[in-house]
Amino acid sequence: MLATGEIVSAPKLIEGDRVAVLSPSFAAPGFAPAIHEQAMSRLAAATGLIPVEFPTTRLLGATAEARAADINAAFADTSIRAILSTIGGDDQITVIPLLDPAVVRADPKIFLGYSDNTNLLNWLWQQGVSGFYGGSTQVHLGPGPHIDGIHLASLTAALMTGEELEIVEPGxxxxxxxxxxxxxxxxxxxxxxxxxxxxxxxxxxxxxxxxxxxxxxxxxxxxxxxxxxxxxxxxxxxxxxxxxxxxxxxxxxxxxxxxxxxxxxxxxxxxxxxxxxxxxxxxxxxxxxxxxxxxxxxxxxxxxxxxxxxxxxxxxxxxxxxxxxxxxxxxxxxxxxxxxxxxxxxxxxx
Structure with missing residues (x-):
């Protein structure tokens, strides 16, 4: 059930702000660090934001308790202004009961993820905090010759500009x-x-x-x-x-x-x-x-x-x-x- 009856949007970021890059499900950066490192470089270059890793970002096999601790810590850290998921997985449902709604409500932050991150987005939605569906750093920022245009446009809008965009087919x-x-x-x-x-x-x-x-x-x-x-x-x-x-x-x-x-x-x-x-x-x-x-x-x-x-x-x-x-x-x-x-x-x- 919604906590307040309304959904609030977290404040947008400016260049130089810090963003947490977490692995609430599978720690893909630990499996393919070169892809992850290229994703971090591209994120910083494209947005001017500063990516910050947490203890389980690259930790394969991290427990639900450890991953939840990173999520809670990222929301509690006032210097962190957004949270990006590296990828999905299949067991995030075990992480959700360990999250602290009080830190989320005290300082709402932008969260981006999809797939298994439906768990976290749904939970945030029920705390009255909006997020964004999409944006795996390991899938959409790190691989390939560059970031796709529609992905970068919506990433920038989600994190920084807050504009309205027409959703078009890239072909x-x-x-x-x-x-x-x-x-x-x-x-x-x-x-x-x-x-x-x-x-x-x-x-x-x-x-x-x-x-x-x-x-x-x-x-x-x-x-x-x-x-x-x-x-x-x-x-x-x-x-x-x-x-x-x-x-x-x-x-x-x-x-x-x-x-x-x-x-x-x-x-x-x-x-x-x-x-x-x-x-x-x-x-x-x-x-x-x-x-x-x-x-x-x-x-x-x-x-x-x-x-x-x-x-x-x-x-x-x-x-x-x-x-x-x-x-x-x-x-x-x-x-x-x-x-x-x-x-x-x-x-x-x-």
Missing amino acids: ESEDFGLDWQDPAALVEFGEREPTEAWTWAGPERMVSGRTWGGCLEVIDQLALADRLPQAADLRGSILLLETSELIPPADWVKRWVRGLGERGILEAVEGVLLARPPTSDFGARPERRERAGLRAAQYDAVIEQVASYNPRAVVCAGVPFGHTRPQWILPYGGRITMNGTARTISALYK
């Missing part, structure tokens, strides 16, 4: 990059392909609201742990949904979204943004037509369930956020506007 996408242990990963992107037009559904109307949601594989865990918001707190929201590199079949996605419908969440929201999902990994890369079919099947499953529970909701599927690159970082608890007539999306990074 290319990759499901995964090169192996981090390969030196080429520092200078080359993964295999990219042209993207399809987004799929719009629902009425041709404009809707706007604060956002909530995240990775469906994590939302499923949150539901079992009884940590989801009440549907009443989501009235008028824009729902963000995406799936991970586990590449769940469309039937699983349908069941998860149907569960949100039965909980009353689909009926409560004004719109749904569904991310372009990964459909390949290091172990298997189906041919291009099959990958497009897998994406379309997921879009159809979500659109069908949303229409069943809330035919007034505007839906847009294929938006480049979540487990894809290039990636837009999107407000979490902030405001997104979907224009179902003009078929445009804008996000306020306040």
